[in-house]
Amino acid sequence: MPKLLERILEVSSNPNDVVLDAFCGCGTALVAAQKNNRQWIGIDISPTACRVMAKRLQDVCGIREKEELWKIGRGFIVRDLPWTIERLRALPPFEFENWAVIALGGMKNKAQVGDKGIDGRIFPVSAMSNVREAGADELGLEERWFPIQVKQKDKAGRPDIDAFETAMRRAGCEKGFFVSFDYSSDAETEISRFFREEHRVIVPISVREILDDQIAHKLA
Ligand SMILES: C[S@@+](CC[C@H](N)C(=O)[O-])C[C@H]1O[C@@H](n2cnc3c(N)ncnc32)[C@H](O)[C@@H]1O
Known part of the structure; x- marks a missing residue:
């Protein structure tokens, strides 16, 4: 599945384009986007899915969840979490x-x-x-x-x-x-x-x- 997603991204977008996955779950499409030098935005209603997604991006892609890095285009942030x-x-x-x-x-x-x-x-x-x-x-x-x-x-x-x-x-x-x-x-x-x-x-x-x-x- 990740390979197929990567292929879809390759033929339908260019490097540095922004990929939006509005139901990103554990982040398969975001990982594919990251690997193919696309920017990305993921949305998910489930805080648990967002935590899994963040861990996966760090583990698989080696990028860090850190606001300072995100501001210079090298990391990412998870917004509106955690719920209190x-x-x-x-x-x-x-x-x-x-x-x-x-x-x-x-x-x-x-x-x-x-x-x-x-x-x-x-x-x-x-x-x-x-x-x-x-x-x-x-x-x-x-x-x-x-x-x-x-x-x-x-x-x-x-x-x-x-x-x-x-x-x-x-x-x-x-x-x-x-x-x-x-x-x-x-x-x-x-x-x-x-x-x-x-x-x-x-x-x-x-x-x-x-x-x-x-x-x-x-x-x-
Ligand atoms: C089938 S999963 C997506 C799986 C994802 N493609 C992946 O690779 O993990 C669907 C996701 O949609 C999220 N979802 C359901 N309703 C939503 C809503 N109204 N807004 C945002 N996300 C929603 C669920 O929390 C779930 O993680």
């Missing part, structure tokens, strides 16, 4: 849900209301090979997914967890992810009970963990 707890608290709830679901690598539920307690879904790639069933679509994407519930609040409590458990039972999910600023001890006790008695896993994730890029092991 204060900014996230001030977001409208729907925007906050979007941020959290995308930060986990999930997909937002299309319904803005009536989502039955589920704000987004994660489709684990590792699960795809063992979920193919008769009638399954080509990628097997429909069969196995994990729900995400987002609460823009401090000390998500037992009632919040109870409601998510109901949604998980209804959807037949054995694992789900919950995002909030933090959790009450009642919530944690209930998550343990749910696992012990019903063998279903709720993974509580805090906003701090997302901002600090500490969630990879929880998503594995």
Whole structure:
């Protein structure tokens, strides 16, 4: 893929032109642009994707993320990151849900209301090979997914967890992810009970963990 992208860049632009990738993800097109002496601008809504992209540009292309270097055309900067707890608290709830679901690598539920307690879904790639069933679509994407519930609040409590458990039972999910600023001890006790008695896993994730890029092991 990088080779193909490099070929596309070569035939469609000249050295020093500016390449814009408005959904740059982990930066494949930006790396191709950098290698082929193009300038580039990458945009991505996901702070996690932006961090991956920045690391990749440094590792693969050897350019540094440094404002002083960027000003003289030798480095790059990542703007508008990191999100802060204060900014996230001030977001409208729907925007906050979007941020959290995308930060986990999930997909937002299309319904803005009536989502039955589920704000987004994660489709684990590792699960795809063992979920193919008769009638399954080509990628097997429909069969196995994990729900995400987002609460823009401090000390998500037992009632919040109870409601998510109901949604998980209804959807037949054995694992789900919950995002909030933090959790009450009642919530944690209930998550343990749910696992012990019903063998279903709720993974509580805090906003701090997302901002600090500490969630990879929880998503594995
Ligand atoms: C399929 S990925 C792009 C992959 C990329 N070509 C690469 O090499 O990694 C799509 C990206 O679009 C980003 N995205 C989704 N909605 C967006 C939006 N409204 N604005 C900017 N980026 C968005 C996602 O965070 C995701 O990283």
